[in-house]
Amino acid sequence: MFIHPQQTSFIDFVSTMVLSKTSSESDVSVHSTFASRYVRTSLPRFKMPEESIPKEAAYQIINDELMLDGNPRLNLASFVTTWMEPECDKLIMASVNKNYVDMDEYPVTTELQNRCVNMIAHLFNAPLEETEAAVGVGTVGSSEAIMLAGLAFKRKWQNKRKQQGKPYDNPNIVTGANVQVCWEKFARYFEVELKEVKLCEGYYVMDPEKAVELVDENTICVAAILGSTLNGEFEDVKRLNDLLVEKNRETGWDTPIHVDAASGGFIAPFIYPELEWDFRLPLVKSINVSGHKYGLVYAGIGWAIWRSKEDLPDELIFHINYLGADQPTFTLNFSKGSSQVIAQYYQLIRLGYEGYKNVMENCRDNMLVLKEGLEKTGRFDIVSKDNGVPLVAFTLKDHTHFDEFQISDLLRRFGWIVPAYTMPPDAQHVTVLRVVIREDFSRTLAERLVVDVEKVLHELDSLPSRMINRSSSTSVAVNEIVVKNDTDQLVAAKKSALETQREITAVWKKFVLERKKLNDKMNGVC
Numbered sequence: 473m474f475i476h477p478q479q480t481s482f483i484d485f486v487s488t489m490v491l492s493k494t495s496s497e498s499d500v501s502v503h504s505t506f507a508s509r510y511v512r513t514s515l516p517r518f519k520m521p522e523e524s525i526p527k528e529a530a531y532q533i534i535n536d537e538l539m540l541d542g543n544p545r546l547n548l549a550s551f552v553t554t555w556m557e558p559e560c561d562k563l564i565m566a567s568v569n570k571n572y573v574d575m576d577e578y579p580v581t582t583e584l585q586n587r588c589v590n591m592i593a594h595l596f597n598a599p600l601e602e603t604e605a606a607v608g609v610g611t612v613g614s615s616e617a618i619m620l621a622g623l624a625f626k627r628k629w630q631n632k633r634k635q636q637g638k639p640y641d642n643p644n645i646v647t648g649a650n651v652q653v654c655w656e657k658f659a660r661y662f663e664v665e666l667k668e669v670k671l672c673e674g675y676y677v678m679d680p681e682k683a684v685e686l687v688d689e690n691t692i693c694v695a696a697i698l699g700s701t702l703n704g705e706f707e708d709v710k711r712l713n714d715l716l717v718e719k720n721r722e723t724g725w726d727t728p729i730h731v732d733a734a735s736g737g738f739i740a741p742f743i744y745p746e747l748e749w750d751f752r753l754p755l756v757k758s759i760n761v762s763g764h765k766y767g768l769v770y771a772g773i774g775w776a777i778w779r780s781k782e783d784l785p786d787e788l789i790f791h792i793n794y795l796g797a798d799q800p801t802f803t804l805n806f807s808k809g810s811s812q813v814i815a816q817y818y819q820l821i822r823l824g825y826e827g828y829k830n831v832m833e834n835c836r837d838n839m840l841v842l843k844e845g846l847e848k849t850g851r852f853d854i855v856s857k858d859n860g861v862p863l864v865a866f867t868l869k870d871h872t873h874f875d876e877f878q879i880s881d882l883l884r885r886f887g888w889i890v891p892a893y894t895m896p897p898d899a900q901h902v903t904v905l906r907v908v909i910r911e912d913f914s915r916t917l918a919e920r921l922v923v924d925v926e927k928v929l930h931e932l933d934s935l936p937s938r939m940i941n942r943s944s945s946t947s948v949a950v951n952e953i954v955v956k957n958d959t960d961q962l963v964a965a966k967k968s969a970l971e972t973q974r975e976i977t978a979v980w981k982k983f984v985l986e987r988k989k990l991n992d993k994m995n996g997v998c
């Protein structure tokens with residue numbers, strides 16, 4: 473996207489869109505394109521219009537504006553599902569008017585959620601008797617699931633400390649510095665100290681040894697990630713469990729583990745069934761997974777699963793009866809749509825174990841195609857692992873002339889959204905590009921992306937050799953640049969239109985990149 477100087481307010485607007493603010497004084501109207509067949513006046517952008525407009529016009533105006541959004545299928549930044557089968561789309565539309573919380577009105581939807589909870593709990597090897605119901609809840613995503621699981625740990629720890637007559641006002645949680653921002657939110661919103669294990673260059677996940685060293689009597693749990701957001705790597709939950717069992721034995725504590733399996737929870741059971749990361753490990757008391765990532769459902773569904781009833785303090789469950797029968801609820805929000813729960817159930821029965829395995833294997837194969845293609849350029853180091861979330865995280869070998877942010881920026885011209893971001897402390901000097909391979913990212917797209925990356929590299933390579941050598945004494949006019957002639961002497965040459973355009977673009981790119989770097993944690997990596 474080329475950004476005109478007068479559009480800085482637009483950049484402000486985009487970068488603060490969570491808490492949106494009206495920063496533009498000049499452009500306060502939404503102008504219609506084809507909607508001018510129905511309406512002749514423009515709509516105020518930030519104030520509700522006084523008068524109604526025809527439904528066709530409203531549709532057309534919004535549809536026209538949304539055309540400027542990126543193409544979700546080419547959004548390689550996100551783990552979140554962007555394609556489902558038309559049959560499931562139909563079910564989603566048919567249930568879009570059902571409020572999930574009206575469980576008495578919609579008992580079948582509630583039943584479908586319970587089936588999902590049980591299927592996922594079995595997938596995670598919860599120690600359930602044949603007829604025993606699993607303990608878990610559908611949420612809006614992993615973030616909500618993590619808030620709930622974290623609250624359960626905090627409350628359990630507090631109850632125990634109270635019983636022991638010990639202080640219970642200083643809880644902490646141990647994680648790697650690579651945790652997703654939702655853990656920082658949990659810590660801040662629910663007043664739990666976040667003790668992060670620092671990373672180092674070449675090791676981008678939580679080191680179990682260091683994590684266990686940070687554990688003390690105030691630790692409510694250690695959170696391990698099955699599929700780090702930054703490079704897809706699975707943390708070693710088994711090793712963590714073994715070390716913690718040992719520490720608990722020595723100290724008399726009973727510090728538990730939560731596994732943030734936002735991405736890996738729907739990958740590991742299918743393609744790494746031998747890997748022990750779940751309820752097979754005795755200290756793992758709860759697990760979250762995003763249904764909308766590799767659970768293969770559109771955005772808006774996650775799951776929190778507990779090992780047993782004892783791991784979810786009863787006092788966190790509210791019982792309401794004003795919608796009909798007694799209903800237990802343990803969620804942060806109240807009303808929400810039913811469609812995503814129904815869609816999750818559709819995927820679980822439609823694909824079954826076999827179908828999920830096929831999808832995950834396919835993603836892994838396409839990841840390997842992309843990884844090998846990028847390696848072949850000879851320009852990148854790969855920082856993701858083959859056995860993890862199917863993604864390729866890579867970093868430039870040589871940063872002399874350009875960096876990963878510039879590659880990310882130029883790839884947008886081809887429609888690709890490939891984020892570049894810096895690693896957390898103490899590896900923040902490392903910048904990576906990350907391509908997430910979802911079900912809809914085909915082998916053809918992987919090959920195409922490699923070709924486009926090569927084009928971008930070629931373009932960036934061609935810039936420095938023709939750009940000004942700042943230490944040179946050769947004097948040049950504004951519309952000139954310094955180039956080497958055939959005998960390697962520096963001489964002034966006229967800029968071409970393309971070079972002038974590139975220079976303007978470079979200024980704006982620099983501006984946008986500075987902002988991106990400032991917004992480190994808000995980098996669209998989700």
Ligand SMILES: Cc1ncc(COP(=O)(O)O)c(C=O)c1O
Pocket residue numbers: 551612613614615616652654697699700701732734735762774997998
């Ligand atoms: C490891 C991890 N945990 C939690 C989250 C938050 O998940 P959600 O978007 O489902 O709230 C993410 C999102 O990418 C993640 O990668």
